[in-house]
Amino acid sequence: MYNVIRKIHLYCGLIILIFLMMYFVSGYMMVHRPWFVAAPPAPTTKMATLESTGALPTEQLAAEVQKKLGLVGRIQFPPKQPAEVTRFWVVRPGTMIRVDVPARAHLIYLTTQRVGLVGTLIMLHKVRGYDGQLIFDAYAFFCDLAGLSMILFAISGVYLWWKRVKNHSWGVLCLTASCAYAAGMMLYLAYAP
């Protein structure tokens, strides 16, 4: 049993290592954003013509425009649409393209904002969910693996420590402190005024 758990711990660790490191390094950059993030370069704007798409619902219009202009990334909408314009973003790590489609014109305005290496890492960190786009879905699958592996490492790590170390007192102290702190913090945040 010990050998099986040890192998699971090792092999899962090796499989997910690069992803996990990316998450923790980019997470550190997010926490200390001012240390790492420089001012982004100025956005660039260009125009494109749009053949009539008719009166399409916003989601369908965005999908149509994305397809016609070959914009790659995920579509995101603002919480509130501006007047006379349909606005959406096409986002992928490192690049955000704001698309403005005026209601009565055949021109589309594309404003591209790039965010540099650190910004790209941070956006990689924030990619989540499945939406039917193959690469994004494969990425989300690895993200799931990273999440599962963290749970698996933690539990298998405790098992390996218990079996391997004879004197458990320091380990029990660390483990108890960790669990008590997290549980206490959750109760405090939930029930303190």
Next chain:
Amino acid sequence: MYGGLLCFSYLILFGISTLNFNHPFPFTQSPASVATWSQPMVLPALARTDGKNDPEALKIRRENNRAILHALGSFAVPFTDADGDWIDADTYHAHLLRPGKEYEIDVHPSQGSATITQTRMSFWALIRDLHGSSVVYPDSILASTWAWYTELCTYVVVAAGISGVYLWTGRKRERRIGLALLGAAGTVSLSLMLLITFHG
């Protein structure tokens, strides 16, 4: 090893919240409870933002929000820097939150009262909010310690990754299969990151 044990709960919370970000099931999204009440609230005069430039207005809003939290006996932070402002001559609205709780507060200085809507988040939302949280709350040192824990766990996980690879390379028997796994999975991981960045 002991660092790993010290970060045990964090890794579990991290793993669960990562899965929940990817799979936002409806039962993990709804709040636990919402309550609205009015109460007397005595505050030092809240400053006005009329005619102030953006940095000054931001500073005023921060001070007003902080005064409101202090009067409420709570701790939280604004949802965004833009949160909190006068919505009419006698109502200052603040939107404040912390992991597990969200407040919408309308303060009426002339009446010395406030209307508060408190949304208590579910267990799942609390876990999601704690994921990577590094907020420092001036009114709660205890809640602010989570930021230190986040920092500690980041160092421990990165160190565990590096030391794990170092220890594995010392074991001749598992070197070949490990190298194959690391090489294949590393190539797939990096390719995915590059693909999603350059081709979306």
